Amino acid sequence: MEASFLTEDHQLFRKSLRKMLDKEAYPFYEKWEEEKAIPREFWTKLGENGFLLPWVDEKYGGLALDFSYSFILTEELERVGVGLASGICLHSDIVSPYISSYGTEEQKEKWLPKSVTGEFISAIAMTEPGAGSDLAGVKTTAQRNEDHYILNGEKTFITNGQNADYIVVVCKTDLKAEPAHRGISLLIVEKGTEGFRTGKKLHKMGMHSGDTAELIFEDAKVPAENLLGEEGKGFYYLMDKLQQERLVVALQVQIEAEEMLRLTIDYVKERKAFGSRIADFQNTQFKIAEMATEIDIGRTYVNTLTEKHIAGEEIVKEVSMAKWWISEMAKRVAAECLQLHGGYGYMEEYEIARRYRDIPVTSIYAGTTEIMKNIIAKKILA
Template sequence: MARYRFETDEHVLFRETLRKFLAKKAVPHYEQWEKDKVIPVSFWKQLGEMGFLCPQVEEAYGGLGLDFSYGVIIGEEMERVGAGLTGVGLHNDIVVPYIESFGNEAQKQRWLPGCITADVITGVAMTEPGTGSDLASIQTTAIKDGDFYVVNGQKTFITNGVNGNLFLVVVKTDPAAQPKHRGISLLLVEEGTPGFTKGRQLDKVGMHAQDTAELYFEDCRVPARNLLGEEGKGFSYLMEKLQQERLVVALSAQTASEDMLAMTLDYVKSREAFGKSIGSFQNTQFKLAEIATKVELGKAFLESLIEDHLAGKEIVTKVSMAKYWITETAREISAECMQLHGGYGYMEEYKIARRYRDIPVASIYAGTNEIMKLIIAKNMGLG
């Protein structure tokens, strides 16, 4: 059955195939991946073999030439398994589109086929130890030296930082530029480049299966041909792509909310207290009625945004609203659902416990929710 208005029979079949694949290849192993703190590259390879990596890439480079609607399905089904699979969405819908949009023909031929097979696993390196949302103030430099850029700096909180072997690195090619954002460029840096090293894998509160690491660049000589797009245009490229990135984050949070509602409904119907199911208590009914309403509102809003995004509309304000409201709502829902699970909600063997610790970071990455509110206010004429 179609989930969205825009879905065709092909979408429904695609979702069914993916769900069956994940039920067999991901769900039984996910708990172990959480303990291992990483998803094996072999699973990435299987995704590639099935056509679930970068299906939007043109057929000329080995892709299926599909649109973002298929990325929506992949993102939702991955999130249903667990938030630790978010690195797949980052690869498919956030990093690879930079290469598609701003890469030259040689760069596309060099990297896109590998992105589809998982021979290339990508990450984006924006955040630094001293710089998060204020991208224009990054300190990592890339100074031109003949046919190379010499890169120096450090990046942190990098999703796919362990498994990744191609990183889109945000650098300052002109540290003296005024305003500061005009000095920003994007470089593609491959694992194995002299002077590029990966630091420790970071120990996070949640999303344990998602490998997150620090990256270091010390006199790292990156070939000038790895510059993505034009020098000094990096900031505008980032701004152009943030709409889809934030839409992806909102989609994941919405899926998590739907998952929490479903698991909590099942629990309160089967769990008894004082001789009857806790689902029959008025407080439980009111709480779940409120949660179900919020879930439906989020889904309806997202559906309209997906349709607008697929139509190529500029919907930065509404996407900022969705990213802020749906991630905040998911965090509230996680607390309510954990409470309804009672003591069992605090046990790792119950999925709600994992949801509770996985969700808060969605309010932080891809631009904090405070930044989302600033964008909304500015676009209302208040800034």
């Protein structure tokens, strides 16, 4: 279902992006999955063609477009695979907006232009070994010492962690703050910072080409000018930007569901059993009808929320609804699609196997299903 806010200019943007992906991504994606890495050259090719951070102001090298173009970027990258989309979308529409919204002019000039070109890759470090959904419970600390901060702590499950040139790190600058979230700040940590190192690259069940790593800070010396925004405001900055993050994830998972259904429809039309196409069996038809209905409902909702987000509306409750429902729906779709593929669905040569592996984590990252329901309930009962 086509979003009503898309124009001819959007279609030209999509056509150009698809042309590039057909040449530079689809033919190599299985190799990237096997090698467990997306080459940096691909990032710079995206940047050269104007696909990264299209919303950034022209003075920093962007196109000054709205989120609708990021919407297209997310859709098309996700159709290739979540291992590709996860890191690029995080860089383009989740991390960089923190710099744009809360950074000083010097910070914007330093990090945004090379983020647009793909020369810089960014990450955001929230999760810790002992703190996931409870952001107020982070243990990483940053103590001010004249013109720099001394940063100590560990982060895990960090997308782009191995290759990031700069990382927005969630840390506590005031250990005595009450409530605890008022002591949270955001620091930009650059690659090569003394006392900062990346830990092991994490081996995941799915999203194999995606870069996910541990980060370790041992008396890391971070310049004071790398403080993003004000001390003690980090939690509020995070809450402000999580609306877009969860909308991006909801859209990504929606695309995954659409792609799995497309693959399955193609398969059941071709595969035969007992002398008939699998598509001719009533059970298959019912399953396809059920999945198509839920997928259409998800698409209608995510398109509507995107339009509201572009208009600047506050839709925290609604994106939380979309994030949990679509991610859980996609898990149901993944299971049904694999079942309809039969034994072949379990074979790595069939794309459904990879999509099936990639899906479970979507109901965990960017806020678990349970946290989403908690947010929704608080909004309703406030």
